[in-house]
Amino acid sequence: MAHIGKLVVCGVGLIGGSFALALRRAGAVGRIVGIGRRREVLERACALGVIDEIAEGWADALDGADLVLLAAPVGQTDAILAAMAPHLRPGTVVTDAGSTKRDVVAALRSHLGGALADVVPAHPIAGAEKSGVEAAFAELYMGRKVVLTPLPESRPEAVQKVRDAWEACGANVVGMTPQEHDRVFAAVSHLPHLLAFGLVDDLAGRSNAPLLFSHAASGFRDFTRIAGSHPEMWRDICVANRVALLEELDAYLGELARLRMMLVEGDGDGLEAVFERARRARNAWAEGLPIRTAE
Amino acid sequence: MAHIGKLVVCGVGLIGGSFALALRRAGAVGRIVGIGRRREVLERACALGVIDEIAEGWADALDGADLVLLAAPVGQTDAILAAMAPHLRPGTVVTDAGSTKRDVVAALRSHLGGALADVVPAHPIAGAEKSGVEAAFAELYMGRKVVLTPLPESRPEAVQKVRDAWEACGANVVGMTPQEHDRVFAAVSHLPHLLAFGLVDDLAGRSNAPLLFSHAASGFRDFTRIAGSHPEMWRDICVANRVALLEELDAYLGELARLRMMLVEGDGDGLEAVFERARRARNAWAEGLPIRTAE
Structure with a gap:
């Protein structure tokens, strides 16, 4: 070089x-x-x-x-x-x-x-x-x-x-391309940060926040680690990439609406299928195996 | 004893x-x-x-x-x-x-x-x-x-x-009490699991899933670790505790609706205030300091 x-x-x-x-x-x-x-x-x-x-x-x-x-x-x-x-x-x-x-x-x-x-x-x-x-x-x-x-x-x-x-x-x-970059990172980075900040803020604003946090364990710790990130940096990222981030947030809200309906209906099979698909993809990714495209 | x-x-x-x-x-x-x-x-x-x-x-x-x-x-x-x-x-x-x-x-x-x-x-x-x-x-x-x-x-x-x-x-x-237990763990454990499973399932179902996962990094890894949990166990928990879980999910959807509006309006100050509050609570919790009740 x-x-x-x-x-x-x-x-x-x-x-x-x-x-x-x-x-x-x-x-x-x-x-x-x-x-x-x-x-x-x-x-x-x-x-x-x-x-x-x-x-x-x-x-x-x-x-x-x-x-x-x-x-x-x-x-x-x-x-x-x-x-x-x-x-x-x-x-x-x-x-x-x-x-x-x-x-x-x-x-x-x-x-x-x-x-x-x-x-x-x-x-x-x-x-x-x-x-x-x-x-x-x-x-x-x-x-x-x-x-x-x-x-x-x-x-x-x-x-x-x-x-x-x-x-x-x-x-x-x-x-x-810059467009592709911003869409990909809205999905795998910017949205997770927004979701983690949102969950901690939601709980921290409750009157029983001390009780809630006192029972949070290792799952909560990992899920919310990125809520310890720098607020100014993430403000800038969210505002700069808000078009792609809104698209990702809306797709996720659609997923949550489906999960919510399964809960309302007590649809255990539906929930298990979602959890199973997620676990398979997450474990494949964590082990460096190829992620299959959805059929 | x-x-x-x-x-x-x-x-x-x-x-x-x-x-x-x-x-x-x-x-x-x-x-x-x-x-x-x-x-x-x-x-x-x-x-x-x-x-x-x-x-x-x-x-x-x-x-x-x-x-x-x-x-x-x-x-x-x-x-x-x-x-x-x-x-x-x-x-x-x-x-x-x-x-x-x-x-x-x-x-x-x-x-x-x-x-x-x-x-x-x-x-x-x-x-x-x-x-x-x-x-x-x-x-x-x-x-x-x-x-x-x-x-x-x-x-x-x-x-x-x-x-x-x-x-x-x-x-x-x-x-x-059993009621208090189920409300507390719906908030700090069951909801985070549902959210993590949902995010991974949402991304895994995309036609560009391999591209997305190939760019996921350490923040994504921690946020989604609990999506590797046991599907049958979490199906049972979600169904058994669905009343409290639905209350928590709805509170969280309210938080996401507020964040969404801030993104739509490009409200950087509003986002930064949420992120700052979340970071303060998360870091205090991680360091074992008392969580203050919301004013």
Whole structure:
């Protein structure tokens, strides 16, 4: 792979910091420059050896940059792109790590319209219990998936540069359209988060909440683990991807209406058939076996 | 505590087998007799040292028995009680390990109406990934909760015998009415199971199921872990507790309707407030801190 002479990471937290650490460990990068909202975060990133220096501004950051990773919460994308656009020069490849892609692509088109050949949106499917640069580690992306959603305008060389960088981090790179990405992740990630947040909020608002929580056990713990996720990040994801998320929510409400009718009718056979199908699919998935398409 | 001279376990699987192993390890039991649907299971239980002998039938099992634990799936309760009732003698205490309590209490009243002074329904809040007697282990109940739902007729000495047995297993015993039990577990256990089964079934039935599952990650894994639970057991629980479960499902559907409206309106502040409240409650619970009652 081509060496990245100068890497710029905008938003040096768990995601951006781990990308920097992984590339450095792979010997794939020269100098790593950080930029972001909060000076103290960047200073900690320097002290921890995650970045080499702090950019004074976008002009400074983009001067001679080979690759820029945008890794701030997606709600900040517009403001970041507006600030960086005037200083972006041909040959600097721009990618991102946002959990939604249609809104990021729209923002990229609106702000970097003249530079789309060097723009390659992406989404690493990785996270950890903790966030922030202190939680960053070089192995975060080992064996994890990264979805690239290149634009029709993206140059093959730019796509390759982003692919090489993620593969140097140990990730498996796959491609999708932004539309496909947002539909898939609405189903397998954004909806489950919404459902878990909703269940905990529902119970926490009851007058007997202490009694309820005191009897919750390991099933509840696992089901609601994602309700401990970052509210601002998930607000941004839900709002950005609300069209696809509403479609998934409505499909799920249809499923719940069917289950509700089985409960009303005491239809044990119907419930068992649903549970059996779900268990079979879930266990096959957990064991890495192929999931069969519904007949 | 009073020693249990002869213990009868009906249904020697994970739950019944672990109860037997724990009492034996505590030196709290003399002879352990197993009874159940399938001879080969009882023979394995003997071979594993979980029980000492296999009863030839209920007359044999109940002869001189101090304590009977019913630990078969709740759907079999009626048939089991009908078979055992003619052979039950005064002084033998009967308890169970069913996940629902109102239906078990109704069955106990209907079949053991003359012996209710010695009947103490219960529910150990414990389980494991695997089921069956091979999965049984003496430490299953260490530090776990066991809910007793004594009847108005239950003698204090019978309640104490059941409490002593569970405490000898290392469990923390609490008391509730059967109604309260079923409402609490509908909220913190039965509804989450229904929701997880429903989500996996919804996705598994799509034409693009293989694509969806191939991008599911750790959040999905935890959220859906309980969708790998036993379909027959959960069918019985859902049917037995469907009144309380329907109340919980309807409350949750109200919560989802509110979240849906926030998505439709792009109400990021509203979503963030829900997510923040959920995260605070979930993290407090996970850290063992008190859950505050809603203002």
